[in-house]
Amino acid sequence: MLEKNSFDVLIVGAGFAGMYALHRLRSLGFSARVVEAGSDLGGTWYWNRYPGARCDVHSLEYSYQFSVSLQQQWSWTEKYAAQAEILAYANHVAKQFDLRKDMQFSTRVKTMCFDEEIDTWIISTDSGEEFRSRFCIMATGCLSKPNFPDIKGLEDFKACLLHTAIWPKHEIDFSNKRVGIIGTGSSAIQAIPLIAEMAKSLTIFQRTASFSIPACNGLLDKSYEQEIKSRYPEFRKENSQRYAALNNNPNSVSAVETATDARNSVYEDRWQRGGLPFLASFNDLATNVEANNTAVEFIHKKIQEIVQDPDVAQRLCPHTVLGCKRLCVDTNYYQTYNRDNVQLVDLNSTAIECVTESGIKTSGAEYELDYLVLATGFDAMTGALLDIDIRGVDQLRLREKWRNGPHNYLGLSINGFPNLFMITGPGSPSVLANMIVAIEQHVDWVADCLNYMRKNTLTRIQATVVAEQNWVDRVNRIAAKTLFPTGCNSWYVGANIPGKTRVFMPYLGYPNYVDYCESVATNNYKGFGLS
């Protein structure tokens, strides 16, 4: 009999990772409980309800594959699903697998302490509740801690302040309102066209221009859906053998070795098809500046063709390496700058001095606003984990351990923090792979590991110091072969958060990563100490 609040596994987070972890572990006979800060499940898709919120991965790929019947029965409406439909899918899954009965909502984990005597985590929440669990699975998400910019006077703003990452559940009526938005990353690029259609005026405060490719979204082609469903397992397998576990049609030809006209017609074709596959136009875009520049030039030209005011077009042209920040995917983003009610403020020439009670004051002007939208992103990959006071062996604090970057093994396990697993943690492909594919791979690996431990009556597992250091070196070595770690100040390296140590966090190359994880498991969990 289980003691109340005592489980084999405590799972923190009820997004796609927590949901699948619960299902998988329960099917193996482990007792598990999910604890979630939000008032319901869905993770990213629960919180990010801003107008235009939508996935940038094809619907037939951004879904679970663990259940054959689930992936056959669910039908998506559009090529790129909108937030509401993805949340409906999450709810459908929860219902089908009866997940809610082992989930607890509106509960934020505050502290986690490892009791070395009994190899058990003691977890406490914001309501003072305490849990005990041999294992913990941190399904806390890569982009779940909103970044609030440190702008003077933000707390003085008397009208309505919104953040894209914690958008209210009710609809916001922007009609006849003066709206300001800070940020021009993916969230802003999705929200801007729709807010501009509703609002009286929209002022966009841009610090760094982003590259965006048209989504070319539309209703999902039924014959394509049928074709994929007739060979779903093979389709999934093919994708899992690709660099980012996506069906992005990689071109094995070099951009620099291709003549200009031929090269531009490849870019044109990818632009017309839309979306993230643009990054796979040539095989050297990630590694060769000259090659990357050819894609940059192509996109600049597109922006200049679309945006009528040459000054505005100029300010919208990014001058960073393409791909070193998450490539944005839009519907009518650049076109929106041709509207009379939209203006772009370049913060590099006129910086924000402060937020006032009624708007924003820059070094050049004052803007009166009824709504101020922060589209300022996240403390990515480590933020949500470090928000919890996690203490491992000898009371070592995770915040202390990660002072110089998120050292860990496989993006799954941290030396000094036994029996704690991260799902899509830093050091794993995570955000540079299809997230749901990466989640399922991690959950399956952890589930197999816990099963192995149970069979062998083991109660403690943790990464060794050596394995951890070798892994950190490996992640850095692979990243250093690309332009990404140094090509711009992105959240991939933590550069969007003042004071955060600059480290390239994702592991590049999904198939190679999976092989490594499998070899660790088949070699009796090489690199881990088990007792």
Ligand code: NA7
């Ligand atoms: P992003 O991509 O991190 O974008 C945040 C934006 O906010 C970006 O343009 C930032 O400019 C800007 N920002 C952040 N802080 C400030 C301050 N203090 N002043 C002005 N501008 C600021 O977050 P998103 O939510 O758009 O997207 C996150 C991911 O979600 C995305 O990559 C997809 O994977 C889904 P900066 O570039 O830092 O100069």
